[in-house]
Amino acid sequence: MNIRYLFLLLLLLFSCVSFSQNSDFPSAKVDSIVNSIQIPIFPSFTVDVVKLGAKGDSITDNKKVFDKAMALCKKNNGGTIIVPKGIYKINGPIHFVSNVNLRIEKGAKIKFSDNPKDYLPLVLTSWEGTILYNYSPLIYANTCNNIAITGEGTIDGEGGKIWKTFKVKEGAGKNLSREMNHTNAPIENRKFGEGYFLRPQMIQFLNCKNILVENIRIENSPFWCLHLLKSQSITIRGISYKSLNHNNDGIDPEYAKDVLIENVNFDNGDDNVAIKAGRDHEGRANTATPSENIVIRNCNFKGLHGVVIGSEMSAGVQNVFVENCKTAGYLKRGIYLKTNADRGGYIKNIFVRNIQLDQVEDCLYITANYHGEGKGYQSDISNVHFSNISCNKASESGIVIQGFTDKKIQNISLKNIEIKEAKNALSNENAENVLISDVFIGHKATVPTAVSKN
Template sequence: MNIRLFLILSFTTFAFAQNNQFPTAKVDSIVNAIQLPKFPSFQINVVKLGAKGDSISNSKPFFDKAMALCKKNNGGTIVVPKGVYFLKGPVHFTSNVNLKLEKGAKIKFSDTPEDYLPMVLTSWEGTMLYNYSPLIYAYDCTNIALTGEGTIDGEGGRTWKSFKAQEGKGKELSREMNHDNVPLKDRKFGTGYFLRPQMIQFFNCKNILVENVRIENSPFWCLHLLKSESITIRGISYKSLNYNNDGIDPEYAKNVLIENVTFNNGDDNVAIKAGRDHEGRAHTATPSENIVVRNCNFKGLHGVVIGSEMSAGVQNVFVENCKTVGYLKRGIYLKTNADRGGFIKNVFVRNIQLDEVEDCLYITANYHGEGKGFQSEISNVSFSDITCNKASASGIVIEGFADKKIKNISLNNIEIKSAKNAISSTNAENVILNEVFIGEKATIPSAAK
């Protein structure tokens, strides 16, 4: 067990200790500021337009026609009844539209990459660029929703899955363009670069609702909330176990509520991001902020993650009343490195039940040991009322830099029943522990023999 904790009893420490209670009033104010979308009364059923739920016929033209009719009527609801609807290409939203998948309905997307051309403006691992269209894509829209008890199937397990081994060239080029400030119009990828599209992306949108639908088999990230605000994600479920199948990725996002979600995906459940490296640091006016995650069931790689692409900053994140329904590698994971810059601050996590993990709570400023020159600021993080049955590696890890220490970390009422390593804390200031138990609780000392 490696323990190096810096417990400094100063006024600032005392103030943080006294004021790090979970800020329920702040959470309430964020939730109250989020607006649900509103829609005109117009409705159109895709079957009445000619779509066939036979899993074979191409229904994309009829979904496109439904969207065009909604636009003509200033919005409305597109109803998808029971059946399996095969789409050779993406769904592109317009404003004021609710795409409603009734119980027993499934949208099954083609896995032919050419079906997602022409390219659209999007983002890939924190860098803005032109690439294949996300399968469901909304750009610059207001009042949009994806609702109902149906399923969205991205068919990501074959062709798209094969892209993973071939993405290196495109990935490295995108990062070079980011670092070199290449004009956005020249960042064109698509065919030959093997950068997989997101399943669902809302980009520069406002007043968004995703409710009750099931997400399966995504090519890449499942639900990407990019430069959007006033967002409600609730009651959805997952079975998406391909490479990089993050569940929900808020990026440069503001005022987000994620609740009552049942995760089962092949990467992070919730991954809060804010751009990468030079490009992200140029957008510090739009950090990801005011994000509430509550009453969720975690299953996948990690539960809630901040980073590692967070260069514009992440602040005011509130996670509460969540539990695992299976193994996680890490429960709560804050990660950045010396390429990123930016900040992570004002993170409050409480009432989390974890079963078996590799690491329970992990904060690192040196993710993958990469980068130089742009160390991030990590401060004001509170963990309380957290239980974990077993950590096969470490219970609690905090890793800062000697010249950029992690500051103001509060750990209150933490119980980890078993851990190979209890606590590893390096280059941290004002780390406060209260009622922290790792391993068996000590009781009354035994008497001398």
């Protein structure tokens, strides 16, 4: 063996060992992120909406009462708005101010109207990765600090009637928003609302910091349920869902930083958690604010997909940690990383461990060619680590990795994975440095059989 060959062999061995060591789940990093997140603290001022004149009879419009409660909190530099037992109809959005906790008590339900005109005037928001002006989200906070939605009550978005009809009519608005994204149209000119059919999010926090959403139930959203947009220091815990309309993603962190999602019971008509970071040209212009430092743990998944990254991720997604989660029902895909040649950006430093899946279509799926769309802006996907994952059945594929010949996916580790049944076991194309250890798809092989005797 010549010296040059020996040197190359040692270099390859060293790189593989280093990558293997770095693929261990970084618990210390997770602890650091969680410890950096601040739980909001509120002034002692409280206001009970019933004492202000609200009626929980499911009929009376309480919009003005909730607006007054929020104004009183603003006057007192913050406080807690108490929503007692009852069904409170609100014909229009709730707009937060800073230092406010909206506490929806057990047996209380806030039920929003489904008249689109109630959600005018337009507000600054985002729609599928493009910043624009649209109908107000049903609960909306813009540039607020220290805000919360807590309690054991329910928020009902009434999304299954009028809003649901918008889906088949959204094409013109969706296409225009994407054209404005690609041509860098001034944001002040991106005005939608009436005449278009872009549904509003149920809850959106925009440019906010120190957020808590805890123990509430979310039902029947018009569009995405909980959108964490350009916000940071966020805790989402103990909430539950029953929201099965079109595009009812559970939680969408977008350009979000320092996020903890834990002990959530999902039941959604779309992705449970979908991590995003802007779309196409606009996203690539915002690389200073990727989605990063996101911890997802101890959750029960049910819906379309469990945890998704993309496909709107053009500013980049990094440092995502998923652990100790399981399914409570069918998922189309368990963990799904998706991008295409329109997006650019990157997905890196993704760690997933201790996941129990029941029946899925595909168990683990990484693709750089989502829908086969686009050209010129291929994404970087690297340093993705899966360990201790079980799945009872994949009706299609166990594990899929799809890169491009000229932009390969790099550094993928698959360790201690058992998929008991799969139509297709493993599809791995255009990927470099894929390490597989203790991976079983189908029946585990035992000792080889002996030669039969004649």
